[in-house]
Amino acid sequence: MKPARLACLMLFVAAVPTSANKVYVTNEKSNTISVIDSDTLSVVQTIKAGRRPRGVLTSPDGKLLYVCASDDDGVQVFDTATMKLQRTLLSGPDPEQFALNAAGNLLYISNEDSSEVTIVDVEKNQIMARVPVGVEPEGMALSPDGAVLVNTSETTNMAHFIDARTFKPIGNVLVDKRPRYAIFSRDGSQLWVSSEVGGSVAVIDPHSQKILKKIRFDVPGLTSEEIQPVGIRLTADGKTAFVALGPANRVAVVDAQTFEVRKYLLVGQRVWHLALTPDEKYLFTANGNSNDVSVIDVAGLRVIKSFPVGAAPLGIAVSPH
Amino acid sequence: MRRVAPIVFSVFCAFAAPAQAGGPPPSDGDWPCVQRRAGAISRAAVWSGPETPASRPDNEDAEYLLARKLASRRTPMAEAESLIDQFAQEAGADKDERLTRVFDKALELINAERDKVIAGILRYARGQKILAAKVREEAEKISDAQENQEPLAPDDLEKAHPELKWDKRIFDDRARALTAVCETPVLLEKRAFAIAQALQRRL
Numbered sequence: 001m002k003p004a005r006l007a008c009l010m011l012f013v014a015a016v017p018t019s020a021n022k023v024y025v026t027n028e029k030s031n032t033i034s035v036i037d038s039d040t041l042s043v044v045q046t047i048k049a050g051r052r053p054r055g056v057l058t059s060p061d062g063k064l065l066y067v068c069a070s071d072d073d074g075v076q077v078f079d080t081a082t083m084k085l086q087r088t089l090l091s092g093p094d095p096e097q098f099a100l101n102a103a104g105n106l107l108y109i110s111n112e113d114s115s116e117v118t119i120v121d122v123e124k125n126q127i128m129a130r131v132p133v134g135v136e137p138e139g140m141a142l143s144p145d146g147a148v149l150v151n152t153s154e155t156t157n158m159a160h161f162i163d164a165r166t167f168k169p170i171g172n173v174l175v176d177k178r179p180r181y182a183i184f185s186r187d188g189s190q191l192w193v194s195s196e197v198g199g200s201v202a203v204i205d206p207h208s209q210k211i212l213k214k215i216r217f218d219v220p221g222l223t224s225e226e227i228q229p230v231g232i233r234l235t236a237d238g239k240t241a242f243v244a245l246g247p248a249n250r251v252a253v254v255d256a257q258t259f260e261v262r263k264y265l266l267v268g269q270r271v272w273h274l275a276l277t278p279d280e281k282y283l284f285t286a287n288g289n290s291n292d293v294s295v296i297d298v299a300g301l302r303v304i305k306s307f308p309v310g311a312a313p314l315g316i317a318v319s320p321h
Numbered sequence: 322m323r324r325v326a327p328i329v330f331s332v333f334c335a336f337a338a339p340a341q342a343g344g345p346p347p348s349d350g351d352w353p354c355v356q357r358r359a360g361a362i363s364r365a366a367v368w369s370g371p372e373t374p375a376s377r378p379d380n381e382d383a384e385y386l387l388a389r390k391l392a393s394r395r396t397p398m399a400e401a402e403s404l405i406d407q408f409a410q411e412a413g414a415d416k417d418e419r420l421t422r423v424f425d426k427a428l429e430l431i432n433a434e435r436d437k438v439i440a441g442i443l444r445y446a447r448g449q450k451i452l453a454a455k456v457r458e459e460a461e462k463i464s465d466a467q468e469n470q471e472p473l474a475p476d477d478l479e480k481a482h483p484e485l486k487w488d489k490r491i492f493d494d495r496a497r498a499l500t501a502v503c504e505t506p507v508l509l510e511k512r513a514f515a516i517a518q519a520l521q522r523r524l
Contacts, residue, residue, distance in 0.1 A: 221365025247359070249366050249514070266369040269514050289507065290514055306518075 021277050022080065022319040023284050024065055025293060026053035027310025033067060034293075034309035035083065036284070038277050038318070041295055041305050047083050050076050055097040055140075056315035060104045065317070068095040068109070075107060075120070080319060089125050092118035097181070097315075099140040099149070101164075108149055108164075110137035117151050119167060129167040133160045139182040141191065148206060152179035152193055159193050159202075161209060171209045175202045180230045181273075185238050185256075194229040194243060201229050201243055203259065213259045219248050231273035231316075235280055235298075242283055242296075244271040251285055253301055265303055267294035275316040286313040353446040354503030358439070361432045362510055364425070367517040370524055373425050374418045381426075383408070384419060388426035391516045392434070394508070402519055409523040417524050424520045428513055435509045442502055445495070452492050459485045 023036035031053060035045040050069025057066050058080065065078040066089075074088040075095055091098075094113040100106070106128070107120045115135050119128045134153025141150045142164060149162040152175070159182060161171040176198020183192050190212070191204040201215040217227045228246030234256060235241075241254040247270055253263040268287025275284045276298070283296040287306075293313060294306040352358045364373075387408050390396050396404075405420075412419045463482055479486040 219365060222363050223360065225359070226363060226366055247366065269511065289511060 021321070023275060023277075023293075024056050024058070024317045024319075025284075025286055025309050025313045026056045026067060026315040027291075027312060028052055028054060028288070028314045029312035030310035032310040033065075033078075033083075034313070036293065036309075038282060038284075041282075042307060043309060045083060046310065047078070050074060050088070054315050055095065056317045057098065057100055058317055058319050059100065060102060060320065062319040062321045064104075066098070066100065066107065068098060068315075070094050070096055070112070075109065077122075087125070089120055089122065090118075090127055091120065092116060092127070092130065096138055097140050099142045101142055101146055102144075108140050108142060108151075110140050110151055112136055112138065115153070117149070117162065131162055131167050131169065133162075133169075134158050134172075138180050139193065141182040141184050143184050143206060144186065144188040150182045150184075150191060150193075150206075152182050154178045154180065154196075157195075157198075159191070159204065161206070173202075173204055173209050173211065175204075175211070176200045176214070181232055183232050183234060185234055186236050187238065190238075192232050192234065192241065194232055196228045196230055196246065199224055199227045199229065201232065201241075201254075215243075215254060215259050215261070217243070217245060217248070217252050217261060217264075219245070219250060219264050222248055231271070231285075233274045233276045233283060235276070240298075242274055242276075244274050244285060246270055246272070247289075249287075251283070251296065263301055265296060265301065267296070267303055268292045268306055272314045273316045275318045277318050278320055284316055284318070286316040288312050288314055351443050351446045351450075353449065353499060354442065356503050356507055359506070359510075362428065362435065362513050364428060367428070367514045368424060368521070370424065370517075370521045371417055371421045374421060381422060384422045385426055388423050388430060391423070391427045391519075392430035392512075394512055398515055398519070401516065405519050405523055420520050420523055424517055427516050427520075431509050431513045431516075435506050438502075438505045438509070442506075445499075445502070449492065449495055452488060452495075456485065456488045456492060459488065 021038040023038055025034040031049055031051055033047045033049050034043050037044045049067055051071035053067050054070050055068035063080055065080050067076045069076050073093050075091045076088050077086045079086050091109050092111040094111055095109045096112045098107050098109040105122050107122055109118045111118055115133060117131045117133055121128050133151050134156025136154035137151050138154050139152035147164055149164040151160045157177055158172045158174055163170050175193050176195035178195055178197040179193050180196045181194045191206045193202045202211050203213045205212050227248045229243050230246055231244035233242045239256055241256040243252040245252055249266055249269050250264040251267055252261050254261050267285045269289035271285045272288050273286050280298050283298055285294045291311055292306045292308045294303050297304045390404055391401050409416055
């Protein structure tokens, strides 16, 4: 290859971003969604959402964005190409967090005020089932094989296991106070549940419904009340977990095999939820009190940037492509 | 059944709905804010820089002056940033140590202000409780006096009992002001974090 052509090709390669994903942040108090470009690490768009937007996720193909508009009692569906609101789905009262199945046609929504999980057919906008759970349901997770649905209830302090096909309850696991978030490992062998007031994360074997390990956090100089785990993200290889610690203003980096905390990273104030880019290069954190988003370089385990978004950012999701 | 005039009923409703006035958490009866009452801002919650230097220099006037300006919410963040820049440039070989001292002093000042605000909120909450009891008592007296009588229209009732009207108005005004007052400790936490970040960027 001639040098000039090689140089030209290299220039082209350099100019094409390889990992540009969109990151969506729900701003609970400004009723907006901030759209972030994962290449430039900056806000590229701010969209008006319903009242008190909280839970957020994308469809498996990345074409749709779902947002829990909690005070409007609906789930808003945005077209990610145009960021225009397409429609609002039924959700039951006060939808807070939710999960979507792999096919992208069923939403499992926790209704904080009515102590239920509502299952909605996304295409038909039809409620398929309403499952009574504990008081103040919040975290929702679907096992990777789609068989088991898990909901956490903040006041009952349980992870409720529900058969995702029959919508019948199949078990409860008692965890520490105020469980806020649940997530399955990629291979489905573990369920991680964070307890905000209990200050711990329970790692549960979903088959036996036994707690394998309770991870506790000890940030030097902070009181235990200041450590309130909420959002969790696990890397695909199952080796690392990131746990947002709320008013500790830190993200804990946990060895997901030994369950030892490796590091605490200072991000923004009142860190709620987390999102990993699909290439796992970056972890984004929604910081509810400092009204910003911090970016963690996953390989280097350091915070590389923080930038402002709307008021009280809470939920965060990354487009899959 | 005893008939209760509308204003008396509305007074009862106002005191029966604590969420409107902030909603004291069950563990902290006097705390009137929606925001959780938290202790002093921990150093570690906002700072991941060096430890507090063990030795104290002879003269810390420059550090103290800067810390006072940074702690004051009257100093806009842009101005705070340029003051820190200027200080860092002139700080010499002990720059990190001196910036850490500035942070420690600024945090001390912000925490002191926050303590005062929280004490004020608690005083205020106790005052409201006393006022609420007084209004409730007045309303009950009026209600008792009206037993077996045709209830007065709200306007007439207010004219007949001006003390109830005024106490209720004071209570309502204070309850409205509470939203802003309750936000102050949170604003101070934000200020401490922003100042800590700005100082750490210059280390």
